[in-house]
Amino acid sequence: MLFKVANVAQRTQFDEIIDVRTPAEFAEDHIPGAINCPVLDDEERVRVGTLYKQVSPFAARKVGAALVAKNIARHIEERFHDRPKDWRPLIYCWRGGQRSAATAIIFAQIGWRAHQLEGGYKAYRHEVMAKLAERPASLDLRVVCGPTGSGKSRLLAALVRTGHQVLDLEGLARHRGSVLGKLPGEPQPAQKGFDSQLLAAIEALDPARPVFVEAESKRIGFVSLPDALFARMHDSACLMVEVPMAERVRFLCEDYDFYLQDPESLVRQLGFLKGVYANRDLEAWYAMAREGRFEALVEELLVRHYDPLYFRSMSQHYPQLAEAPRLALASLAPEALDAAAAALPL
Numbered sequence: 001m002l003f004k005v006a007n008v009a010q011r012t013q014f015d016e017i018i019d020v021r022t023p024a025e026f027a028e029d030h031i032p033g034a035i036n037c038p039v040l041d042d043e044e045r046v047r048v049g050t051l052y053k054q055v056s057p058f059a060a061r062k063v064g065a066a067l068v069a070k071n072i073a074r075h076i077e078e079r080f081h082d083r084p085k086d087w088r089p090l091i092y093c094w095r096g097g098q099r100s101a102a103t104a105i106i107f108a109q110i111g112w113r114a115h116q117l118e119g120g121y122k123a124y125r126h127e128v129m130a131k132l133a134e135r136p137a138s139l140d141l142r143v144v145c146g147p148t149g150s151g152k153s154r155l156l157a158a159l160v161r162t163g164h165q166v167l168d169l170e171g172l173a174r175h176r177g178s179v180l181g182k183l184p185g186e187p188q189p190a191q192k193g194f195d196s197q198l199l200a201a202i203e204a205l206d207p208a209r210p211v212f213v214e215a216e217s218k219r220i221g222f223v224s225l226p227d228a229l230f231a232r233m234h235d236s237a238c239l240m241v242e243v244p245m246a247e248r249v250r251f252l253c254e255d256y257d258f259y260l261q262d263p264e265s266l267v268r269q270l271g272f273l274k275g276v277y278a279n280r281d282l283e284a285w286y287a288m289a290r291e292g293r294f295e296a297l298v299e300e301l302l303v304r305h306y307d308p309l310y311f312r313s314m315s316q317h318y319p320q321l322a323e324a325p326r327l328a329l330a331s332l333a334p335e336a337l338d339a340a341a342a343a344l345p346l
Helices: 008-013 023-028 042-054 057-078 098-110 120-132 152-161 169-173 191-203 227-234 245-255 257-261 263-273 279-290 294-317 334-343
Strands: 004-006 016-019 089-092 115-117 140-145 165-167 210-214 237-242 326-328
Touching: 004 008, 008 120, 023 191, 042 057, 057 098, 089 098, 089 120, 098 115, 115 120, 120 191, 140 152, 140 227, 152 165, 152 210, 152 334, 169 191, 169 210, 245 257, 245 294, 257 263, 263 279, 279 294
Parallel strands: 004 115, 016 089, 089 115, 140 210, 140 237, 165 210, 237 326
Antiparallel strands: none
């Protein structure tokens, strides 16, 4: 064999990790730090696969080989022409098959110390899921609790600024975790991509120190938390944030100002509550949004929807919540949050 093989555990030993799968495969998930240099793009892979099924494997391999050779040549000319002779790339595809082997062979023939990832992305994905089932149990979590509008996410940011460890699940999920939590212009990662980012964030934590994390449902938008992490959160100590209603309303109007600029997008999101509330309630809320009565709408949604739902869920899933220390915040201004975070023990 012209090239060598490395396993998933050895991936950090290389100068560069090259993912030769299609852009669509790479976008769904990839090894952190990898660069995408597809040997077949999305359309080319479909073309070769169609030939394989409808004509013959031989016909597909002829076309595929030409496309792969052309694309590898382009990557060498455009991306890797300046790499030194002792460069050590790790190359992977879906299962450690022909796409990565073809690339590794040519790189090795050039003289680079190319390695193919044994088992490809599939082996990496297996490791991610195994670690996500194991690592959360070692974390000393402090679950930040509080009803919607309590500034929990901003408190986490303040905790980071004051030297605390934080696991920002909503940041990783790119979603605020409620019916109105979709962020405009920011698509959520695919589940596999979220899992990879989550594991990387967990592995960067010091298990000997407390880790602050916001209380979440099992699902954050369209992605789900691993069972082990979800269970660990429920078994952990809590910190209850208490904020006056008026400040919560003010804060939410500020934090979700994009809805104020586009009331119809707010109406569309409220439509997801259809079937939960009577049509007359929904119509009244739609009218409040369209008329710009946002503060009244926010307070009514808090009192009638968010708060009852939140406290019912919390009482069921967080047995240590009743004994949790209280963090009373009269203001959610950045300086107030920084002061509160600085007062918490590291």
